[in-house]
Amino acid sequence: MPIEFHKMHGAGNDFVVLDLRNQPHASLTPGLITKLCDRHRGIGCDQLVVLNAARGSEADLAVAFFNPDGSEAGACGNASRCVALFESKRMGTDRVALQTMAGLLPASINEDGRVTVDMGAPRLDWTDVPLAHPCDTLALDLPHRPAACSMGNPHATLVFGPEGDMPDPAALGPVLEHHALFPERANIGFARMIAPDCMRLRVWERGAGLTLACGSGACAAVVNAARQGHAARACTVEVDGGVLDIDWRMPDRPGEEGHVFMTGPATFVFSGVFSDSLPEDHS
Ligand SMILES: N[C@H](CCC[C@H](N)C(=O)O)C(=O)O
Secondary structure (H helix, E strand, C coil), X not given: CCEEEEEEEECCEEEEEEECCCCCCCCCCHHHHHHHHCCCCCCCCCEEEEEECCCCCCCCEEEEEECCCCCEECCCHHHHHHHHHHHHHHHCCCEEEEEECCEEEEEEECCCCCEEXXXXXXXXXXXXXXXXXXXXXXXXXXXXXCEEEECCCEEEEEEECCCCCCCCHHHHHHHHHCCCCCCCCCEEEEEEXXXXXXXXXXXXXXXXXXXXXXXXXXXXXXXHXXXXXXXXXXXXXXXXXXXEEEEECCCCCCCCCCCEEEEECCEEEEEEEECCCCCCCCC
């Protein structure tokens, strides 16, 4: 059965968006997920994003994220901005609430066209990342002592000063993604501080490899760099595909972690129909 899809990207991190609310016939299998993400045998994207009706009144819709290797991710910041834009156009509003595995994410479309998503509070305990055994997530016993946290998905961030060598993310990234310390694997960020409120970031993504941008990775990088004293809580993050503004706000109450607000672009590219059989009149 043909499946309608929408191609979108957030700072070059690209997505195939399937809205199943109006095509319930589409049955998603790991094989179909991998095929749709494949840049040679399918449509091609960094993640497949699946929309369903919300289960409750707080959210406007439910969103699930899948990597090209078929694994499901609890968060995807760039896709969350894209879905917020998609739904805002459909509903004619500038505020959208997404229901994700990481929780309820309020989003707003700004006057400049950029999208702001409240990505929630980072989870800083080893059990939340998760890690394989108890340890301080502020400086893991790994090369370059990265800090780790969860934004609904696992992240470790290696932070470097303005000068000096940095390992190749394409070489060290997959080694750390699959390290035994990460029972659910991890996204690995390589951050170079330009100033306390500005960093350059590349992310080796779990299940996807090196991408042009990683929204949850940018949130985790600012949290992790701020925890290590290298970055301010509000920081511009320059990624290969553009610029994201991250603001890890102060908590409302003592003993809690503040929410991380991510602001950045969301772009609609094209819509199409995917069918694995030739149309009848393909003359
Ligand atoms: N590969 C990630 C999901 C996509 C995250 C990224 N595209 C973003 O914008 O946050 C994971 O398995 O946790």
